[in-house]
Amino acid sequence: MNNRALNQGGYFCLLGLIFLILILGTSCQFRKAYPEARHGAKMIFDPVGNKILLFGGRGENLTGGKLLNDIWVFDSETQDWQEIKTSSPPTSRLSPGFVYDPSHHQVILFGGYTNKGRLADTWLLDLDEYQWKEIHPPHSPPARSDMGMAYDKSNQVVVLFGGYCLENQRDYCDDTWVFDPDLNHWIEMNPISSPPVMYGHSLNYGSFKQQILLWGGHMSIMDQGRISSAGYNNSLWSYSYPNNQWIELSPVNQNKPSPRYWHQAAYDSEIPGLVIFGGDGGYGFLADTWLYNPVLNSWEKIKFLQPPPARTVGSLVYSPDDEQIFLFGGLNEDMESFRDTWSFTFNEGGNWTMISGN
Structure with missing residues (x-):
């Protein structure tokens, strides 16, 4: 050659x-990078960075999926996900309490479910440095998962209600607790009356009337010394921290969402209103979207041609900068996890848009 x-x-x-x-x-x-499929994760919106944070959950499916403790950030402008490495993260878990504290630019994490049982730990995530820190208040709520937990912006405290508790610590899980981020301590409120014993309900701060709103949940009763199911809830409750008072609300219309638990919920401060999507109704998973309007004190079903697939224990959060609600993941009726991202806006009567698929 x-x-x-x-x-x-x-x-x-x-x-x-x-x-x-x-x-x-x-x-x-x-x-592009995406969080792995999961359910039981939690999301918050960080207005300082205009980003959505996703934490934890269980991957793949209901029984075989591994528990997670990762942090992912979603940029709604670029519609990209990015994993954030944090220092000294808490134990992997699903269905904890996870709320944003704007007064300290941090996330407050409490409890959740692990393979070794439910937890009663309290963690703070510094959103400037992405550093985790476990704190040890003198008093804490008993271990639990699937509780309702929300930040009360008008009073700058965190409100927690109910959840799936450890039976050997508390037979009934209908307790109300408040966490003060300035003092880093929990206090049990012991109001005169409360919503039923339940878990899998939603708790959101309603800015219109500066109140905490509770909806849905799996109710329980004590029957012959054992906790038994009392069905699913579809009543709406409000909590006033200054008055330490729960009040069951009575919307003016009879048309309201069917009873369910493990639904997805977020409060849209622009409309304003509480948005409910999907959940487990006992007879199957749901894919309906509802709005509770506190101005009119009424429910309205929002109809779509192509809503997200039916699911439960997904993650839902409102972004005021985008005036949109974002959905990630959840569990389908085959007990497999989603990894899709959706956005919802009330433009032209309401519309769901898929950002990334499963």
């Missing part, structure tokens, strides 16, 4: 190598 043939062969090999590098580089450039 002459030198010219060798040179031509080397030339074509070089061209092939360059082409391969370009192809691989292009494919890597457009390969």
Whole structure:
């Protein structure tokens, strides 16, 4: 073989190598990262960074999926997910309390479910440095998961109600607790009356009347010394921290969401109103969207041509900067987890849009 043939062969090999590098580089450039499929995760909106944070949950399916303790950030402008590495993260878990504290630019985490049982730990996540810190208040709520927990912006405290508790610590889980971020301590409120014993309900701060709103949940009763199901709830309650008072609300219309638990809920401060999506109704998972309007004190069902697939224990959060609600993950009726991202807006009567698929 002459030198010219060798040179031509080397030339074509070089061209092939360059082409391969370009192809691989292009494919890597457009390969986006997403959180793995999960349910029982929690999301908050960070207005300082205009980002949505996703934490924890259980991956893959209801029984075989691993528990998670990762943090992902969603940028609604670029519609990209990015994993954030944090220092000294808490134990992997699902269905904890997870709320944003704007007065200290931090996340407050409480409890949740692990493979070794339910937890009663309290953690703070510094959103400037993304550093976790466990704190040890002198008094804390008993271990639990699937509680309702929300930040009361008008009073700058965290309100917690109910949840799935450890039976050997508290037979009934209908307790109300408040966490003060300035003092880093919990206090049990012991109001005169409370919503029923329940777990899997939602708790959201309603800015219109500056109150905590509770909806849905799986109710329980004590029957012959054992806790038994009392069905699903579809009543709406409000809690006033200054008055330490729960009040069951009576919307003016009879048309309201069917009883359920493990639904997805977020409060839209622009409308304003409480948005409910999906959940477990006992006879199947749901894919309906409802709005509770506190101005009119009424429920309205929002109808769509293509809503997200039916699910339960997904993650829902409102972004005031985008005036949109974002949904991630959840569990389908085959007991497998989603990894899809959706946005919801009330433009033109309401619309769901899929951002990324499963």
